[in-house]
Amino acid sequence: MQGIATKEKIELLSECGPLKVWSVVVTILGDLCTSPHDRVGGKLLTALACRMGVTGQAVRVAVHRLRADGWVETERAGRESLYGLSQRGWAETQVVRPVIYAGKAPPAGRPWLLVAPPQRAAADFAARLPATAVALGPRTALLDAPPDPADPDVLLAQARPEQIPGWVGDLLAGAELRAEYARLADRARRVTASPAPANLLDATVLRLLVLHHWRRLRLRHGALPDMLLQSGWEGAQAREAVAHAREVFPRPALHELAAAYEGADPG
Amino acid sequence: MQGIATKEKIELLSECGPLKVWSVVVTILGDLCTSPHDRVGGKLLTALACRMGVTGQAVRVAVHRLRADGWVETERAGRESLYGLSQRGWAETQVVRPVIYAGKAPPAGRPWLLVAPPQRAAADFAARLPATAVALGPRTALLDAPPDPADPDVLLAQARPEQIPGWVGDLLAGAELRAEYARLADRARRVTASPAPANLLDATVLRLLVLHHWRRLRLRHGALPDMLLQSGWEGAQAREAVAHAREVFPRPALHELAAAYEGADPG
Numbered sequence: 001m002q003g004i005a006t007k008e009k010i011e012l013l014s015e016c017g018p019l020k021v022w023s024v025v026v027t028i029l030g031d032l033c034t035s036p037h038d039r040v041g042g043k044l045l046t047a048l049a050c051r052m053g054v055t056g057q058a059v060r061v062a063v064h065r066l067r068a069d070g071w072v073e074t075e076r077a078g079r080e081s082l083y084g085l086s087q088r089g090w091a092e093t094q095v096v097r098p099v100i101y102a103g104k105a106p107p108a109g110r111p112w113l114l115v116a117p118p119q120r121a122a123a124d125f126a127a128r129l130p131a132t133a134v135a136l137g138p139r140t141a142l143l144d145a146p147p148d149p150a151d152p153d154v155l156l157a158q159a160r161p162e163q164i165p166g167w168v169g170d171l172l173a174g175a176e177l178r179a180e181y182a183r184l185a186d187r188a189r190r191v192t193a194s195p196a197p198a199n200l201l202d203a204t205v206l207r208l209l210v211l212h213h214w215r216r217l218r219l220r221h222g223a224l225p226d227m228l229l230q231s232g233w234e235g236a237q238a239r240e241a242v243a244h245a246r247e248v249f250p251r252p253a254l255h256e257l258a259a260a261y262e263g264a265d266p267g
Numbered sequence: 268m269q270g271i272a273t274k275e276k277i278e279l280l281s282e283c284g285p286l287k288v289w290s291v292v293v294t295i296l297g298d299l300c301t302s303p304h305d306r307v308g309g310k311l312l313t314a315l316a317c318r319m320g321v322t323g324q325a326v327r328v329a330v331h332r333l334r335a336d337g338w339v340e341t342e343r344a345g346r347e348s349l350y351g352l353s354q355r356g357w358a359e360t361q362v363v364r365p366v367i368y369a370g371k372a373p374p375a376g377r378p379w380l381l382v383a384p385p386q387r388a389a390a391d392f393a394a395r396l397p398a399t400a401v402a403l404g405p406r407t408a409l410l411d412a413p414p415d416p417a418d419p420d421v422l423l424a425q426a427r428p429e430q431i432p433g434w435v436g437d438l439l440a441g442a443e444l445r446a447e448y449a450r451l452a453d454r455a456r457r458v459t460a461s462p463a464p465a466n467l468l469d470a471t472v473l474r475l476l477v478l479h480h481w482r483r484l485r486l487r488h489g490a491l492p493d494m495l496l497q498s499g500w501e502g503a504q505a506r507e508a509v510a511h512a513r514e515v516f517p518r519p520a521l522h523e524l525a526a527a528y529e530g531a532d533p534g
Contacts, residue, residue, distance in 0.1 A: 052463050115403050115404065138405075139407075140407055165419060
């Protein structure tokens with residue numbers, strides 16, 4: 001009844017895909033800071049990142065870059081540096097929070113189909129589409145919401161989620177994205193099949209790894225795949241497995257995590 | 268208060284567009300025959316067509332052709348030939364009757380937008396569209412009703428009549444069609460502005476000329492222009508003027524028309 005060891009769980013999740021260090025730092029701060037003024041000690045941040053497979057040097061470079069970009073702020077507290085989200089970092093984190101932490105798929109909706117006039121240059125049409133749009137042809141695209149501002153020359157229609165041909169599903173979510181979601185769903189289920197590690201740092205690292213890969217995949221696309229593919233697709237299965245992992249590995253309070261870290265490594 | 272003369276009214280309507288003789292015969296028989304076994308005497312048919320500007324010889328050629336095509340049937344009654352619609356001619360006339368005689372525009376509807384997959388040959392997609400479809404692009408078309416049978420590879424969406432860009436309106440009804448409808452509306456209004464001629468044959472000829480041009484234009488397109496362009500477009504204005512003309516020049520009973528013809532030309 002022992003289940004797989006924590007080290008193996010971390011490896012399983014780390015193999016879900018590449019870890020960009022700056023993105024790992026954003027995942028850690030974004031998840032652990034639940035108010036704009038929450039700060040994470042530099043040693044704790046590095047300890048978490050190291051357990052996720054990132055070197056301390058790489059963390060320092062990434063934090064430097066994020067500070068230069070205006071995402072992260074640093075404060076001194078005696079001998080230690082404290083890291084937190086800047087005003088902008090907090091605001092941008094808040095924008096995607098409902099997307100990342102949604103436990104349920106959005107209700108099935110009717111996406112908007114846009115058809116531009118034949119005389120419109122296809123490249124011009126494509127360039128003005130929002131990032132979440134999916135092009136179906138040279139002057140035809142799907143959108144999750146009516147375009148704003150509306151272009152009076154573009155014909156709008158609403159599609160029905162009950163009738164989505166396979167080729168549209170393939171454009172909504174390509175084979176690579178589906179495979180990555182399937183792998184994440186599988187591994188999140190495997191690491192939650194046995195009890196969570198007693199060590200709060202270990203449990204938090206598992207939480208952050210699951211969240212990191214979920215965030216990395218989920219921010220690649222808009223609402224369309226969930227609107228149209230619903231519970232059947234790999235992204236929906238990953239959402240369910242990730243939501244369960246967030247229950248198995250709940251978010252620790254920062255002071256508890258800091259205490260656990262001090263206890264583990266009083267140096 | 269005299270208004271314009273009947274001869275001038277006939278000329279105004281005749282100038283609405285070309286008269287194909289076989290089509291004039293179909294208009295006459297289709298309007299005057301209100302049951303499958305109604306028959307029109309050859310002399311009366313020729314007299315009506317002649318007043319509409321068609322020679323007796325041309326009527327004989329057209330009737331011959333329509334009989335060969337299985338549209339028209341001939342019976343002998345003593346010295347005279349009687350003409351009527353064949354079973355097929357009656358059936359086909361019945362199919363279009365609601366379209367031709369509709370006094371009101373159909374209620375605004377939501378047409379269906381079809382998008383075929385990128386790998387579908389555009390010519391193949393176009394070839395399978397019903398005649399009433401309007402192509403918006405190589406693999407995109409509007410339809411007034413959902414396609415039957417449905418093609419599972421074609422994405423369906425519904426457009427809204429409130430938001431139809433100008434270029435779609437131009438594809439739904441080209442400048443030539445609109446100009447012809449506008450001319451018919453104008454002339455139908457002018458010939459109905461003064462009292463109908465007392466002579467039943469003259470009044471019937473005016474009715475048939477209005478109906479003929481209306482039928483010629485209305486059968487060029489499906490329900491889409493009315494669904495989407497509604498009361499604002501030239502076809503809707505023509506429908507209204509034609510409906511009024513049908514009231515001013517009501518359909519005569521065949522026996523009354525035959526009696527009026529015998530009285531006018533007892534030879």
